[in-house]
Amino acid sequence: MRDYLIRRLLSAVPILIGVMLLTFVLFFVFQTPRAMALRILGPKAPAEAIENWLHNRGYDKPRFLNLRPGARLWDSQFVNHLSALARFDLGHSDATGEPVLEMFKRGMVPSLLITVPVFVAGLCLAVGAALLLVMARESALDLAGALACVMMMSVPYMVWVIFGQWLMGVRLTWFPAFGFDLSGWSTARFLVLPVALAVFAGLGADTRLYRAIFLEEIRQDYVRTARAKGASGRRILFVHVLKNGMISLVTLVVASLPFLIMGSLVLESFFGIPGLGNLMMNAIRTSDFAVVRASVWLGSLLYLAGLLLTDLAYALVDPRVRFR
Amino acid sequence: MPPPAFLASLRFTVALTGAAVFAGCGNDPNPAPLQRVRADGAPWAVSYRALGDDPRSLDPQVSYDTLGHAIISLLYDPPLEYQPFRTDPYELQPCLLESMPERGRDARGRTTYTLRLKRGLKFDDDPCFVATRGRGREIVASDLAYAFQRIADPAVECPVLSVLQESLPGLGEAYAAAKKAGGFDYAKPLAGVEVVDRYTLRLVLSKPYPQILFWLAMPFAAPVPREAVDYYDGKSHGGETREQFRFHPVGSGAFRLVEWRRNRLLRLERRPGYAATRFPSSGWAAGEEARFRPLAGRPLPLIDEIQFSIIRESVPRWLIFRQGWLDSSGISKDVFGSVLDASRELTSAYRARGVQLHRDASPSTFYLIFNMTDPVLGGNRKLRQAIASAYDRDLANEIFFNGTFLKAEQVVPPGVFGYQAGLKNPWLRHDLALARKLLAEAGWPDGRDPATGRPLELTLDTTVDDPESRQMAEFEKGQIEQLGIRVKVIENLWARQQDKVDRGHFQIVTGGWQADYPDPENFFMLFASRNAPPRGSNHSRYANPEFDRLFDRMSAMDNTPERQELVRHLTAILNEDCPLVLLTHPVTYALNQPWAPRVTSNPLVANAAKYISVDLAMRDRLRREWNRSSMWPAWAAGIGLAAMAAGVFLWSAKRDA
Numbered sequence: 001m002r003d004y005l006i007r008r009l010l011s012a013v014p015i016l017i018g019v020m021l022l023t024f025v026l027f028f029v030f031q032t033p034r035a036m037a038l039r040i041l042g043p044k045a046p047a048e049a050i051e052n053w054l055h056n057r058g059y060d061k062p063r064f065l066n067l068r069p070g071a072r073l074w075d076s077q078f079v080n081h082l083s084a085l086a087r088f089d090l091g092h093s094d095a096t097g098e099p100v101l102e103m104f105k106r107g108m109v110p111s112l113l114i115t116v117p118v119f120v121a122g123l124c125l126a127v128g129a130a131l132l133l134v135m136a137r138e139s140a141l142d143l144a145g146a147l148a149c150v151m152m153m154s155v156p157y158m159v160w161v162i163f164g165q166w167l168m169g170v171r172l173t174w175f176p177a178f179g180f181d182l183s184g185w186s187t188a189r190f191l192v193l194p195v196a197l198a199v200f201a202g203l204g205a206d207t208r209l210y211r212a213i214f215l216e217e218i219r220q221d222y223v224r225t226a227r228a229k230g231a232s233g234r235r236i237l238f239v240h241v242l243k244n245g246m247i248s249l250v251t252l253v254v255a256s257l258p259f260l261i262m263g264s265l266v267l268e269s270f271f272g273i274p275g276l277g278n279l280m281m282n283a284i285r286t287s288d289f290a291v292v293r294a295s296v297w298l299g300s301l302l303y304l305a306g307l308l309l310t311d312l313a314y315a316l317v318d319p320r321v322r323f324r
Numbered sequence: 325m326p327p328p329a330f331l332a333s334l335r336f337t338v339a340l341t342g343a344a345v346f347a348g349c350g351n352d353p354n355p356a357p358l359q360r361v362r363a364d365g366a367p368w369a370v371s372y373r374a375l376g377d378d379p380r381s382l383d384p385q386v387s388y389d390t391l392g393h394a395i396i397s398l399l400y401d402p403p404l405e406y407q408p409f410r411t412d413p414y415e416l417q418p419c420l421l422e423s424m425p426e427r428g429r430d431a432r433g434r435t436t437y438t439l440r441l442k443r444g445l446k447f448d449d450d451p452c453f454v455a456t457r458g459r460g461r462e463i464v465a466s467d468l469a470y471a472f473q474r475i476a477d478p479a480v481e482c483p484v485l486s487v488l489q490e491s492l493p494g495l496g497e498a499y500a501a502a503k504k505a506g507g508f509d510y511a512k513p514l515a516g517v518e519v520v521d522r523y524t525l526r527l528v529l530s531k532p533y534p535q536i537l538f539w540l541a542m543p544f545a546a547p548v549p550r551e552a553v554d555y556y557d558g559k560s561h562g563g564e565t566r567e568q569f570r571f572h573p574v575g576s577g578a579f580r581l582v583e584w585r586r587n588r589l590l591r592l593e594r595r596p597g598y599a600a601t602r603f604p605s606s607g608w609a610a611g612e613e614a615r616f617r618p619l620a621g622r623p624l625p626l627i628d629e630i631q632f633s634i635i636r637e638s639v640p641r642w643l644i645f646r647q648g649w650l651d652s653s654g655i656s657k658d659v660f661g662s663v664l665d666a667s668r669e670l671t672s673a674y675r676a677r678g679v680q681l682h683r684d685a686s687p688s689t690f691y692l693i694f695n696m697t698d699p700v701l702g703g704n705r706k707l708r709q710a711i712a713s714a715y716d717r718d719l720a721n722e723i724f725f726n727g728t729f730l731k732a733e734q735v736v737p738p739g740v741f742g743y744q745a746g747l748k749n750p751w752l753r754h755d756l757a758l759a760r761k762l763l764a765e766a767g768w769p770d771g772r773d774p775a776t777g778r779p780l781e782l783t784l785d786t787t788v789d790d791p792e793s794r795q796m797a798e799f800e801k802g803q804i805e806q807l808g809i810r811v812k813v814i815e816n817l818w819a820r821q822q823d824k825v826d827r828g829h830f831q832i833v834t835g836g837w838q839a840d841y842p843d844p845e846n847f848f849m850l851f852a853s854r855n856a857p858p859r860g861s862n863h864s865r866y867a868n869p870e871f872d873r874l875f876d877r878m879s880a881m882d883n884t885p886e887r888q889e890l891v892r893h894l895t896a897i898l899n900e901d902c903p904l905v906l907l908t909h910p911v912t913y914a915l916n917q918p919w920a921p922r923v924t925s926n927p928l929v930a931n932a933a934k935y936i937s938v939d940l941a942m943r944d945r946l947r948r949e950w951n952r953s954s955m956w957p958a959w960a961a962g963i964g965l966a967a968m969a970a971g972v973f974l975w976s977a978k979r980d981a
Contacts, residue, residue: 035819038826040380042388044840046486047858048499052478096380097568099558106586135976169351170643173953177647178640179353179633180588189350234976272635274587282377282587282636287819 008311012304017082019300020293024063024078027289033059033077039287040095057094057290085297095288103279103291104298110180111275113191114267115260118198123253125199126206127242133207134214135237145207152204160201161194161270168193180273194271198264213248217241247317254313258302262295351951353649358582358593358629369627369938371920372651374635374644378586383570384543385474388483390838390930393543395632397930398592399575400546401600403439403468404537408924408935409607412739413883414842416541420445420463420576420600425527425537435532439540441465441523445600450574452555460549463576465525467547470510472517473498474553475544477508484544486859491533492516510550532880538841549574576600578625578934590632594625603935615921625934648947651920651938655913657792660726663915668728677946678918684925685730685911687737688838689847692800692905697865698831700782708902710762711832712751715803715905724796729908734895735837735847737909741883742844742891749899752906756806763807771808781810785824785833788815796834804832826857828865835863835904842928844891845879851898852876864903871897919943 031039037050037059045053054060058080062068066075084091090100133145169177175193217223218241226236261276268278276295283291359368379392384400387393405419418424425437447453447460455461475482476489476498489496494515502508513519518526529536539545552574556566566572573581578598583591605620619626635641638656645653655663665671670681692715696702717731733749736742763771768780782804786797794815801811811832816824824830840846849855852875853867871894878890898904916922919942923935 031817031819032823034826035817035823038822039819041481041483044388044861045483046860048486049481049483050858052481056479056481096378097558097570103586132972136972141972141975165640165643170647172957173351173647173951174955174958176351176353177643178635179644181353181355182585183355190353233979269637270640272588272633272637272640274585274634278587286377 005308008308015304016297016300019296020082020085021078023293023296024081027292028063031287036094036287036289081293085294090294090297091290093283093288094290095283095286100291100294104276104294107274107276107279108261109275110182110273111262111264111268111277112260113182113187114194114198114264114273114275117191117195118202118264119256119260121195122199122202122206126203126210127249129203129207130210130214131237131242133211134218134241135233137215137218146211149204149208149211152201153208155201157201158266161197161266164193164197164200165270168196178270178272180271190271190273194267194273198267209252210245210249214241214245216248217245220244247314250317251310251314255306255310257309258306261302262299351647351953352947353644354631354633355589355591357631358591362628367940368629369940370629370631371627371933371936371938372649373630373632373933374641374650374653375590375632376634376636378584378634379590381570382573382581383480384546384548384575385471385480385482386570387543393930395581395590395592396543396546396573397577398579398630398933399573399577399581400543400548401576401578402541402543402546403441404541405601405931406541406926406928407607408604408926408929408932409609411926413741414739414926414928415607416537417604418442419541420547425540430528435529437527437529437536438520439465439468439525439527441468441525442600443523445576446597447549447552447576448574448580448595450549450552452549452552452574454551460574461551463547464522465519467549468525468545469513469517469519470550471545471547472514473508473510474548476502476514478502479508482544484539488539488544491529491531491536492527493530534880534882535841535843535845538843541841547576578931579630588634590634592630592632594628598624601934616923619937626937627933630933645915645917646950648917648943648950650917651943652914652916652922655915657726660913664726664913668726674915677950680916680918680921682914682916682922682925683728683911684914684927685738685909686838686927687739687842688836689732689735689737689909690834690836690907691732691735692907693825693830693833693835693864694903694905695828695831695833695865696867696903697828700780701831702865704766705901706762706766707768709751710759710766710807711804711809712902712905713753713755713759713762714807715752715800715907716754717752717907718754720796720799720803721908723799724792725908725910728911728913730911732906732909733899735850735898735904735906736844736891736895737839737847740839740842740844740847742888742895744892744895747895749906751899751902759807763809768809771810779808779810781812783812783814783831785814785816785821785830787818787821787834793834800832800834825863828857833863837861839928844894845875848875848878848891848894848898851903866898866901866903868897868901917943917946919946 033054034050037053038045041049041053051060058077061080062076064076064078066073090104092099093103129145133142136142136145165177168174176190180190181187222244223236223240226240231240264275265277265281267273268275269281279291280295282288283295354372357368357370361368375391375394377391379387379395380389381387381392382396382399384396387396401419403419403421404416404424407415407417416424420441422440422442425439428436428438430436441463445463447463449458449460451458453459453461472492472495474480475485476495478499485495485499489499492514494517498508498512498514516528516530518528520526527536552572553569556569556572558566558568571584578595578601579592580595581590582593583589601624603619603622603624608616633650635644638658641650641653642656642659644650663671663674670679694701694708701708721727721729721731730738733747733752734744738745760770763769767774772779784797784801784804787793797813801813804811821833825833825835837847837850850861851864851866851871852860852862853872854860855862856865856867857863874890874894878887878894881887881890912927914922919939920936924932
């Protein structure tokens with residue numbers, strides 16, 4: 001297992017470099033560093049201010065290789081950014097000068113306050129609903145449930161969010177239609193609506209997926225054996241099927257765990273929640289490359305961590321799987 | 325006895341249910357005010373406003389955007405400020421100064437301005453004032469001088485250095501010396517800034533520049549305490565990391581920043597002991613006498629706290645305003661039709677709510693820019709006039725601005741000295757016959773080259789940051805193509821377009837200018853040949869020696885009839901040469917809730933919040949009225965779900981049996 005881990009970690013290095021290279025190239029395909037400075041300093045910023053800004057942030061250096069006389073070959077924008085990120089020096093925001101690490105720390109709590117409840121509640125409800133449909137399989141209830149799942153999946157996520165915001169925030173005035181206040185239990189006032197909407201919007205797709213997993217299990221031999229031994233339908237479902245179905249389910253779920261940190265772009269944007277999703281959106285909007293590259297770096301690391309965790313989890317829950 | 329795990333689960337469930345029930349109580353998105361009552365027992369007055377983004381910096385020598393100035397102007401007082409009620413023409417009045425600066429001449433004949441500070445004004449209390457144990461110290465002339473030094477410090481990145489260094493000696497030299505030495509020498513005074521005594525500062529200009537007074541009303545000239553700049557260095561001191569000065573203002577203004585939750589909220593509190601300004605005693609319209617006379621001379625600010633919520637999207641901002649949780653709002657295009665009727669008045673529903681509508685001409689001008697160095701457009705005045713003559717500005721106004729904007733006939737907007745009401749630009753009459761005639765005279769009959777028969781092809785650069793820019797570019801393309809000319813629209817990100825404009829890599833591009841200060845010099849400088857990029861903002865790269873000569877003369881003059889005549893002359897030259905297709909002077913529409921009526925219509929007054937007052941009883945009453953919630957749908961949904969769960973349970977039990 002140790003060799004496997006080392007191999008996986010080493011293989012992550014070229015992937016990370018590739019992702020950062022792609023981000024760097026894409027970012028500067030659409031705009032030059034000078035254009036970025038203009039966006040941040042404003043259209044009236046004079047040439048001296050722009051030159052000064054670029055110099056202070058190293059954006060006046062060559063992109064990849066520094067061939068200027070007397071300069072170090074690797075003293076370039078890309079290499080400097082990459083080496084700083086490799087040392088987990090996330091740098092300072094291009095737009096505000098604030099340390100990016102501080103921005104991430106600040107955004108992580110609101111993001112987790114949204115994504116963790118959505119994840120937990122969504123998982124529980126979807127598993128519950130899927131088991132219910134499996135229990136009622138081949139009945140009118142199962143058919144109605146499957147139809148409802150498809151209908152829920154067919155409505156775009158944004159529509160659920162906008163409709164829910166209007167209905168519960170504006171029309172019924174049960175919850176704030178917008179905003180966030182991190183102050184103890186009263187924070188829940190701002191979380192209930194976005195969390196409920198996110199759970200509801202994802203329920204159709206998740207239920208349908210988990211239903212398929214459990215249906216696969218219920219056709220296995222061990223279920224027939226349990227039934228022959230006289231186990232009740234509910235016991236078979238909630239003890240035997242659920243336990244075995246969890247093997248497939250865990251691998252799906254574990255992969256998404258690291259992404260909880262990155263927040264939700266849509267929800268945070270629509271409800272004004274100051275999380276990492278909102279931070280990323282704002283960084284793209286304001287051409288804050290320092291925040292964008294740090295976010296991409298963090299996202300890539302989390303993605304790779306997710307893949308690794310999935311493999312590990314799969315081996316842990318299924319003894320037949322071995323690391324090679 | 326139930327097992328401990330069960331009890332723990334029960335406790336958690338109860339807590340969660342309690343939180344959920346509590347969560348359902350009320351839809352007020354605003355955090356609780358700092359206080360409920362003032363020290364004197366009066367109710368604590370809060371104003372609730374929205375900002376489109378977090379300010380990038382709260383350093384007055386750095387920020388150069390409307391959003392930043394909206395906050396900085398409340399935290400830092402500059403030497404002068406705009407009179408809130410006088411807009412035609414705009415008028416300056418002392419703020420930190422005891423009187424308007426005195427103009428004079430030094431022994432070498434150079435123009436000087438003497439600034440005398442009011443005595444006893446103090447910076448806000450802050451731990452950075454170690455010598456006074458955290459008590460804010462008095463503002464003195466050397467603080468004003470320090471602000472000018474910061475403008476020249478390369479590490480500060482002040483965006484107006486290049487403008488001010490033209491008239492204020494020493495700024496450019498100090499900047500160059502600091503670049504060379506790797507740091508700014510604050511011990512060395514600037515050549516053009518003399519500290520005469522504790523409360524008096526003299527500016528010595530290298531050339532007459534009356535506009536310096538307008539710069540003294542901008543945050544760039546606001547004094548900042550050096551102690552704060554040194555103290556808040558963003559570094560760790562004894563294990564405690566201090567903020568950077570740009571995020572930790574220590575000001576002299578009517579308010580102080582008490583909380584800044586990034587992406588969410590800025591909270592300002594009235595600064596105790598603020599004494600620099602009082603409510604004006606004159607200047608308002610006759611119809612406002614009863615409202616403002618009782619406030620004349622009152623200490624400012626009139627409210628105790630301002631909460632600025634960061635709301636980037638226009639729709640949620642509008643929803644919250646409609647529920648009464650914001651005191652004021654603009655009107656975005658999304659809701660324009662539902663708020664205003666066909667005659668651009670409030671609909672009856674909003675009139676019944678007591679909402680107040682305000683329309684204000686913005687001191688800005690929008691236009692299409694011709695690249696005067698382009699071989700096709702630059703040397704062919706009649707071609708430019710033809711394109712301008714073909715443009716239907718009324719239709720554009722109707723389609724894109726709901727018919728609300730003013731048509732621009734001159735580059736100078738209303739309210740600025742030299743604006744000529746009633747002027748008609750001869751090349752902006754939307755006369756297609758005239759346009760075709762001009763086009764033929766330009767050598768492109770029916771938009772084609774007579775030698776080859778091929779149509780003239782032009783490019784139009786536009787931004788793709790919002791769908792409206794695309795639609796507008798398509799409209800502009802159609803307007804020009806009426807003449808038989810082919811137009812290729814090039815879509816850019818905003819920043820990319822700015823870059824292209826600065827490099828002159830375009831033929832026609834959209835542009836606009838908002839007044840930094842209400843003086844014609846601020847608009848005509850856009851056409852001075854020396855201001856071509858990268859040095860300045862002459863994006864059309866217009867070059868006319870006669871214009872330059874008259875511009876230099878006009879810039880150095882006070883507002884006299886002779887200057888007025890020069891402005892007329894400059895306007896006529898530009899209108900005839902047509903380096904732009906003048907389009908609009910925007911008109912902004914704003915709404916105020918009935919409990920917080922607007923005080924000033926002057927768009928240059930960024931610190932208007934210090935003049936406003938709030939009827940708290942009316943706000944509480946109307947908010948309750950507008951946010952009555954009905955709970956029956958929740959009960960119905962709950963009962964329905966419970967019935968469904970029971971049904972499923974019974975069905976499964978029956979099936980197992």
